[in-house]
Amino acid sequence: MEERSRRIVETAVELAEQGGFEAVRLRDVASRAGVALGTLYRRFRSKEDLLVAAMERETDELEQRVLQRPPRGDTPFERVTAFFSGTTRGLLRRPNLARAMLRATTAGDLDLSGKVRRFHDRLERMIVASLRGEGHSSEPLTQREKDVAWALEMIWFSALVGWSGGRHGQSTVIEHMRRAAELLLGDAEETR
Numbered sequence: 352m353e354e355r356s357r358r359i360v361e362t363a364v365e366l367a368e369q370g371g372f373e374a375v376r377l378r379d380v381a382s383r384a385g386v387a388l389g390t391l392y393r394r395f396r397s398k399e400d401l402l403v404a405a406m407e408r409e410t411d412e413l414e415q416r417v418l419q420r421p422p423r424g425d426t427p428f429e430r431v432t433a434f435f436s437g438t439t440r441g442l443l444r445r446p447n448l449a450r451a452m453l454r455a456t457t458a459g460d461l462d463l464s465g466k467v468r469r470f471h472d473r474l475e476r477m478i479v480a481s482l483r484g485e486g487h488s489s490e491p492l493t494q495r496e497k498d499v500a501w502a503l504e505m506i507w508f509s510a511l512v513g514w515s516g517g518r519h520g521q522s523t524v525i526e527h528m529r530r531a532a533e534l535l536l537g538d539a540e541e542t543r
Contacts, residue, residue, distance in 0.1 A: 355384075355386060355390065355394070356394050356395075356404075358384045358385070358386070359380060359381075359384045359386060359391055359394060359395065359401070360401065360404050360405050360408055361384075362380050362383045362384040363375050363380050363398075363401045363402065363404075363405055364405050364408075364448060365383070366379060366380060366383070367402065367405070367447055367448045367451040367452070368445050368447050368448045369447065370447065371447040371448075371450055371451050372398075372402070372450065372451040372454045372455070374447075375398050375401065375402060375451060376398075377391055377392070377395075377397075377398060377401070380401065396462065397460065398455070399455040399458045399460050399463060400455075400460075400462075400463060400466075401455075402451050402452050402454075402455030402456075403452070403455050403456060403463050403466050403467060403470075404466075405448070405451075405452055406452045406455070406456060406470055407466065407469075407470065409442065409452070410470055410473050410474070413438060413441065413477070414473065414477065416437075416441075417434070417477050417480065417481075421480065421481070421484065421485060422434040422437065422481045424484075426536075427481075427482040427483075427484075427536050428532050428533060428536040428537075430481045430482065430484055431478060431481045431482055431503065431532050431536070432528065432529050432532050433481070434477065434478065434481035435503070435507060435525065435528035435529075435532070436525050436528070436529075438477075439507075439511075439521060439524050439525050439528070440521065440525075442511075443514070443521045443524075449511075449515070450515045453511055453512060453515050454515070456470070457512065471504065474500075474504055475492070475497065475500040475501065475504060476492070478499075478500040478503055478504060479492050479496045479497075479500050482496060482499065482500070482536075483496075499535050499536070502531070502535055503528070503531055503532065503535065506527060506528065506531040507524070507527075507528055507531075510523070510524040510527040510528065511524060
C-alpha cells in the first residue's frame, strides 16, 4: 500500500477505535489524514471500502504473527484452538475497531465482495496451517482441510457477530471455537 493510502487507512483505524463505525466519516478521515476528499475517494469509494482495507491490514499483521510464531500444540485440535484464541484476543483488543470492521465486511456491498473473499481465503490458509502445525504451507489444501477450515471460519464469524451485537463476550467466542474444533476434529490426529 502506498504512503498516502496507508495514512488514510491509519486515520480511519484511529477514528474507528475512538467511536466505532459511525465515527469513520470520509470528510473527517480526509481532513485528519491531510488529503483532499477527492484523493480519498480515488482510493476508497466508501466507508466500508476503507474499513475493509483496515481489515486487510489487520490480516497482514496476523499472518506475520502466525508465520513468526505458529500456534502451538501436539494435535490439530490444540493448534487450531490456540489459533482462534489468539486471533480472537488480537482482533477484539480494540472493540470499536473490531465492530466497525465486522460491520463493513457484512454490509453486503457487492463491489467489496472480492476483497472480503480474499480475506476469507487468507484466513482459510492460516487455519489449515494451524491444523498442519506449520506457519505457512505452499502445499495444496485437501478438500477435508478446506471443509474443516470453512466450518470453523463460519462458526467464528457468527460468534464474532454475536459478540459485536452484545450477545456474549470474548471468552464465549473462544469457548465456541474450542467446542466447534472438538466437534469437527475430535481425537483425530490428522485432518487430511
